[in-house]
Amino acid sequence: MLISQVRKEDGSIAVAVRSPGEMARAVKGAESVYALAMEAAHAGKSLKEVIDARGLGDEIDLEKAYAEGRLLSPITHPDPAHLHLTGTGLTHLGSAATRDAMHKKTTEAAEETLTDSMKMFRMGIEGGRPKPGETGVQPEWFYKGNGTSAVAPGHALVSPAFAEDGGEEPEMAGIYVISDEGVPYRIGFAVANEFSDHKTERVNYLWLAHSKLRQASFGPEIRIGMAPEDIRGTSRILRGGKVLWEKPFLSGEANMSHSFANLEHHHFKYDLFRAPGDVHVHMFGTATLSFGDGIRTEEGDIFEIEAAGFGLALRNPLAIAGDKEITIHQL
Structure with a gap:
């Protein structure tokens, strides 16, 4: 699984996940990759388990976000x-x-x-x-x-x-x-x-x-x-x-x-x-x-x-x- 961060139009962060070669989707309710990782560390769960529990939402076009300068450090x-x-x-x-x-x-x-x-x-x-x-x-x-x-x-x-x-x-x-x-x-x-x-x-x-x-x-x-x-x-x-x-x-x-x-x-x-x-x-x-x-x-x-x-x-x-x-x- 690949995970990344995209700056949305309102200035907030969307966390995107995907398998290689597939379209990325937003992790529901995710504030940032950092917040998800800390949640997993404190809950004694894997990051994938935390992501699966939240579920996935809208598709995110990472290439488009890249071209528009909206990709953040992951x-x-x-x-x-x-x-x-x-x-x-x-x-x-x-x-x-x-x-x-x-x-x-x-x-x-x-x-x-x-x-x-x-x-x-x-x-x-x-x-x-x-x-x-x-x-x-x-x-x-x-x-x-x-x-x-x-x-x-x-x-x-x-x-x-x-x-x-x-x-x-x-x-x-x-x-x-x-x-x-x-x-x-x-x-x-x-x-x-x-x-x-x-x-x-x-x-x-x-x-x-x-x-x-x-x-x-x-x-x-x-x-x-x-x-x-x-x-x-x-x-x-x-x-x-x-x-x-x-x-x-x-x-x-x-x-x-x-x-x-x-x-x-x-x-x-x-x-x-x-x-x-x-x-x-x-x-x-x-x-x-x-x-x-x-x-x-x-x-x-x-x-x-x-x-x-x-x-x-x-x-x-x-x-x-x-x-x-x-x-x-x-x-």
């Missing part, structure tokens, strides 16, 4: 400060050839010759898939922002004026709510664009945190439940109505050095990320970047990311912010 929080955008890196194996080459290098090279990135990758290969009851190695982790940095599908991802680059990262994101008892509940997974400044990151890896403090987009739909083992998608950039760059990307645990459970554990082990009522959008990494193929994005380019079984493609144009003068005032 989950929002009444207070954007309580939605967290975070992610992990060095989690995917990439193609078979890349995997073999990287595995050989990381297992045969002397420790002192490896970069920190390669060391982290090796740690994931060796300890990112713990057995049940065991704790695996923690991954690279980063913070992107709160709900104010979440951009709805179809709307522009804005690169700051000071940025060196603004490039896409096609990823899967886990979507979670925290119950009033501080327990994380997974709604499901969505396609995401973990928009980043790769040129800044390449200058020095210690600037990774700076490169990740950017907007992000996810959706338009959340696939309720656990992700498939093997996820196959396509990432492309359109310029002037034509495809500038296109490449397949792989995700799912069949293509990862870490299990989803291990990545989730190392995020939610922190009390900070189990605050009651919060929403988490946690992005799980990728092995496919246009930046790695020498592409330099320009204002007006359109990022398009899609994966089979995850609903409508995620599309966002690139915009560049104007200069802002920041003045610090003394109190």
